Amino acid sequence: xxxxxxxxxxxxxxxxxxxxxxxxxxxxxxxxxxxxxxxxxxxxxxxxxxxxxxxxxxxxxxxxxxxxxxxxxxxxxxxxxxxxxxxxxxxxxxxxxxxxxxxxxxxxxxxxxxxxxxxxxxxxxxxxxxxxxxxxxxxxxxxxxxxxxxxxxxxxxxxxxxxxxxxxxxxxxxxxxxxxxxxxxxxxxxxxxxxxxxxxxxxxxxxxxxxxxxxxxxxxxxxxxxxxxxxxxxxxxxxxxxxxxxxxxxxxxxxxxxxxxxxxxxxxxxxxxxxxxxxxxxxxxxxxxxxxxxxxxxxxxxxxxxxxxxxxxxxxxxxxxxxxxxxxxxxxxxxxxxxxxxxxxxxxxxxxxxxxxxxxxxxxxxxxxxxxxxxxxxxxxxxxxxxxxxxxxxxxxxxxxxx
Amino acid sequence: xxxxxxxxxxxxxxxxxxxxxxxxxxxxxxxxxxxxxxxxxxxxxxxxxxxxxxxxxxxxxxxxxxxxxxxxx
Numbered sequence: 001x002x003x004x005x006x007x008x009x010x011x012x013x014x015x016x017x018x019x020x021x022x023x024x025x026x027x028x029x030x031x032x033x034x035x036x037x038x039x040x041x042x043x044x045x046x047x048x049x050x051x052x053x054x055x056x057x058x059x060x061x062x063x064x065x066x067x068x069x070x071x072x073x074x075x076x077x078x079x080x081x082x083x084x085x086x087x088x089x090x091x092x093x094x095x096x097x098x099x100x101x102x103x104x105x106x107x108x109x110x111x112x113x114x115x116x117x118x119x120x121x122x123x124x125x126x127x128x129x130x131x132x133x134x135x136x137x138x139x140x141x142x143x144x145x146x147x148x149x150x151x152x153x154x155x156x157x158x159x160x161x162x163x164x165x166x167x168x169x170x171x172x173x174x175x176x177x178x179x180x181x182x183x184x185x186x187x188x189x190x191x192x193x194x195x196x197x198x199x200x201x202x203x204x205x206x207x208x209x210x211x212x213x214x215x216x217x218x219x220x221x222x223x224x225x226x227x228x229x230x231x232x233x234x235x236x237x238x239x240x241x242x243x244x245x246x247x248x249x250x251x252x253x254x255x256x257x258x259x260x261x262x263x264x265x266x267x268x269x270x271x272x273x274x275x276x277x278x279x280x281x282x283x284x285x286x287x288x289x290x291x292x293x294x295x296x297x298x299x300x301x302x303x304x305x306x307x308x309x310x311x312x313x314x315x316x317x318x319x320x321x322x323x324x325x326x327x328x329x330x331x332x333x334x335x336x337x338x339x340x341x342x343x344x345x346x347x348x349x350x351x352x353x354x355x356x357x358x359x360x361x362x363x364x365x366x367x368x369x370x371x372x373x374x375x376x377x378x379x380x381x382x383x384x385x386x387x388x389x390x391x392x393x394x395x396x397x398x399x400x401x402x403x
Numbered sequence: 404x405x406x407x408x409x410x411x412x413x414x415x416x417x418x419x420x421x422x423x424x425x426x427x428x429x430x431x432x433x434x435x436x437x438x439x440x441x442x443x444x445x446x447x448x449x450x451x452x453x454x455x456x457x458x459x460x461x462x463x464x465x466x467x468x469x470x471x472x473x474x475x476x
Contacts, residue, residue, distance in 0.1 A: 031465075034464050034465045034466060035409050035463065035464070035465070036431070036465065037430075037431045037432040037435055037436065037465045038431075038465075050435075054434070063447075226444075227444065228437065228439060228444060228464060229437050229444065229464070229466055230437060230444035230445070230446060231446065231447075232437055232466060235466070236437075236466035239466050240466050
């Protein structure tokens with residue numbers, strides 16, 4: 001039934017099975033009816049994944065969690081579980097390109113309108129709220145804009161309008177901030193990043209923090225479910241309708257890899273943050289670098305929020321501008337140990353040129369409004385010795401000067 | 404005392420609370436269960452403090468299976 005130490009195992013067992021058998025038709029009917037607990041089919045739930053969901057719930061101090069096949073699957077299930085045609089979602093304009101694309105191209109097809117605003121400017125967010133707004137969506141640190149929204153202020157705005165604040169905490173993880181403690185209703189993660197930590201699997205999750213009263217919210221089906229499920233109404237809605245039917249379930253093996261990552265998250269985030277800050281400081285002082293985006297620098301306009309909300313730690317993702325597309329490419333190509341990879345949050349230091357990759361499908365002026373100029377390089381700082389990271393950056397910057 | 408659990412009469416120790424009921428009935432995955440007492444959903448924090456009385460109607464519901472839960476829609 002439960003994978004919790006059935007045979008005294010220390011590591012969580014991987015239940016590598018598609019389905020679960022029952023002794024009788026009655027027992028199976030009870031499980032389907034919700035009168036008895038049980039796993040039926042791994043698309044719906046799996047004992048290994050359930051352990052991951054419990055660990056994520058505990059890490060966020062939430063009421064429950066649903067793990068998914070990717071961060072995008074978590075965002076898809078969360079937004080499709082809330083929004084209907086004609087509704088609007090207000091989103092920060094510095095968020096991950098994949099999320100922007102989903103909001104525009106998938107929600108847009110369903111006549112759900114995403115309105116992008118400066119998420120770090122609460123006044124601008126407030127001015128964009130309309131009677132159709134049904135959710136606010138921000139990232140704890142916008143990727144790649146590297147801005148930090150004022151979570152408590154946005155939570156107050158959301159509460160005043162009786163709508164949930166959804167926070168993507170992929171770049172911060174529960175080690176740096178628990179958004180629920182600042183009033184967020186739902187926290188989403190791409191667990192593929194720092195939680196996994198080693199770049200070995202794709203996964204995602206949504207955690208309900210318990211901060212939103214679904215029985216009084218504007219979502220009729222969730223409010224109806226709240227009469228039976230209480231604070232678990234939204235997760236029950238996802239688990240028994242939306243995520244179940246979308247089908248974006250995690251592989252049991254992937255859930256195991258996420259659990260393994262969680263064991264060392266605290267240790268890794270400490271070094272990630274130290275290396276991130278040290279590299280950002282060196283780059284900020286280097287005349288060959290036009291600009292550095294890292295909210296943990298005292299010169300950043302977002303530094304006060306990093307101190308107030310994240311305990312002064314700003315994670316391991318930073319951006320640098322090199323003055324031209326040619327220099328950005330020359331710099332990226334000259335790196336010898338740092339890898340050119342469309343991921344972040346791994347043990348290794350990784351770089352990518354967002355404008356020609358993640359944001360390739362957008363027009364140049366559109367990219368600028370999303371905080372992605374042509375000369376921008378995104379860096380995910382790894383766990384290598386700082387001296388090795390700095391040496392590679394120094395030689396690559398020197399090489400890029402020739403462009 | 405007698406309770407009605409998921410529509411069936413059951414005999415339990417007098418004066419137990421909801422947490423004790425879950426143990427006494429050997430309810431599996433107790434951290435996944437939602438408990439409804441006389442048609443009111445209890446918060447998890449109320450399990451320890453809610454004492455049961457003769458004739459109470461208790462519904463134990465799970466939102467993890469293939470269906471929506473009998474009464475959940």
